[in-house]
Amino acid sequence: MDVTSWPTLPALPDPATDAVVAGGLAAELAHAFGGPFHFLLPDAFTANLTAMQAALTEADVDGFVYFAKKANKAAVFVERASAGGAGVDVASAAELREALGHGVRGEHLMVTGPAKDRLLLHLAGTHGATIAVDALDELDQMIAVARAGRFRPARVLLRVLPDSRSHSRFGLDDTELATALERCLDAGDAIRMDGFSFHLSGYALQPRADLAARLVDLCLTARLQGLEAGRISIGGGLPVNYTDADSWHAFLAAQNPAHYHARKTFRTGDFYPYHSPVAGSEALTALLATHPKGADRSLAELIKNAGIKLLLEPGRALLDRAGATVFRIQGVKERDGYRIVTVDGTSLSLSEQWFNSEYLPDPQLIPHAPVTAPGVYPASVGAATCLESDMLTWRKAAFPYPPKPGDLLLYPNTAGYQMDSNESPFHDLPLPPKVVVDRTEEPRPRWRLDRHFS
Template structure:
């Protein structure tokens, strides 16, 4: 018998859904007050698969793909695989009509293993090795985004048939925010500064190579951008550069890839990108820029990654201990931390945390959720509201953890990385198994 059986009136005060700006749309409280995702109680997943565990809502991923197609019906939507590159996700997004962007030979291998058509794969990266470029050419990737003069030389030597390339340009647009995620400024490691002598040399070199075909330009402004006007300015500058290529070389390049970086909400009230508004801004900027330069309208590509998978993910932890420091904070320590979510330490990211195994109806406390790792900076969330009667063994859930969590995870302190469990229509499926100590020892061949 549950508390709700004894006091049925409590049900009326319980929300049936959690904030859909942060949680997957199909997130509810069940009749026992437990959080359910995709028709499965999160507490049951914790019991079956252990913790820490990543949970991924397949329908949410697919729905986000459809949302992009609806907002940008004429654009190519390319999933930025670095957000979460596993075979199941690569399969889901391509089934929904998306192309896939990879940043390494490893990501390329995963995409190919998932059955992604090589022609729909785009290879990125500012430091591509000879072996990675060779693997891309041999597998027949549709486009390579050129990021250095060295890559032009290597690609021209490797390609046996004309390889389609995009040239990455830095448009000189500062979106502000954390320095680690500002990639549109001129002075940074990616691409070529727009209008620079180096960019002109790169264009000239590509044009002289019979095995390379320059089809357009690529840019990426940064991450967690919620102001669509930045993309409008990028369109205007990039179309101007496309027009310059026509003037200098008599060639019309036809593709403009505007990258991704569209903001998602990690906590209730956070700003996020409004896709219909972004579509309008890009459309207006294209009309104006193409009219100004008398340039034919290029095809547009967008590269959402975080915006596709972030909200589909929820991470589960089990409470290990609660410490009330006199004159200080209350620390709730869980069985995960910075090895499964380094974004807090890297970027100062902030998250919501809730109890998943029950719906608390009593007093709350302000707490800091700390990880289990031997680092003072191993903090998952600060100043979150948790029930005052929280006990060890209860399950905590952190929403919006589908992007850059598994991708950035490590085996720090020799703790294996968590599994990824998919939920859909009341069923669970293990997509990635938990990393074990045996896995770690298999790589340690020193004895």
């Protein structure tokens, strides 16, 4: 079969991942753990963070980056955030404690999520964290907690409901915002209303710039009422590049149900955009240069002129190329001209399935024995469970060699959301451990287990 006739989606080159494979470390770890594992590349996280901070500096914007911890539970990324002068975005008391325990200062914590319980609000207020308030009853509870506690004021942002997401269960609409501002004023020294926040689905820059400009205007209005209102948070939503433009567009044009096990169908719009014209820190630069609708100046200029501090909460974008996932092949069967590979783990360790989608970057086959001449060997990848739906890769990926039991499959660039979100010890299978790989530039990479508390 001609390789050009089969859709592929190669991941962008990553020398650090290649070093783990080339040095034999991946095979060694697979043997040591006796099951699937994730390996983490924290130097990539640090490089991504540094690039985002540089983008803020180059745009002359006073800004601060919070790592969205929900994107990956590993402690090493919290440690790198703290060491790099960043904060952490948390949404539970456990995440807050984890961040504090790994060196993040309380005032560098952003607490998000809906309907926060009293314990979380108390911990956040005690440590001087910023709380993104999602509802009026939550604001009332925060005021009560602040008055009852030994800390004052509690620092809050009011989360705005975007007009384009009027059906969302998150955020305050215009009427609720007006009420919230009145309650912040009435709260006196119990509350410091620092500004506003939003979270916006999708990766388009213009809607994000438009909504950020609206938050700037809200800050100016709130100041006239006597509130602090000096910060806005625009959440995350900076895209990540997993593949090049030509490969992405060619894949979308070629793929069809025949290329998937059981002729599984996915809506193209449900796929993550595995290529973006601008991504990561470049997307942040482009966002700051965007002119919001009706404005004659860039978003960066609007923020600067208003004396606003810009807060970001990226997750996936900080984790680009910061890790990969490895499974061992347990069995292979032939079926209608392709192979069905079964590995020693489950699709719950590739959480794109959670969104009724597929993690599309091509898995890399790592043979455990000498291989024959290369060709094209389509194979889907199933899990070691009794569920028909438990497929890591419904697509018949085009491997260069026939997959065999004992070979390894490496899924590239999985640190952002794929390792955590949907994991479960189904069938009493252990969760894949996280291995931190340090100093990959040395002849032999060094590794250790991650220090996540739980």
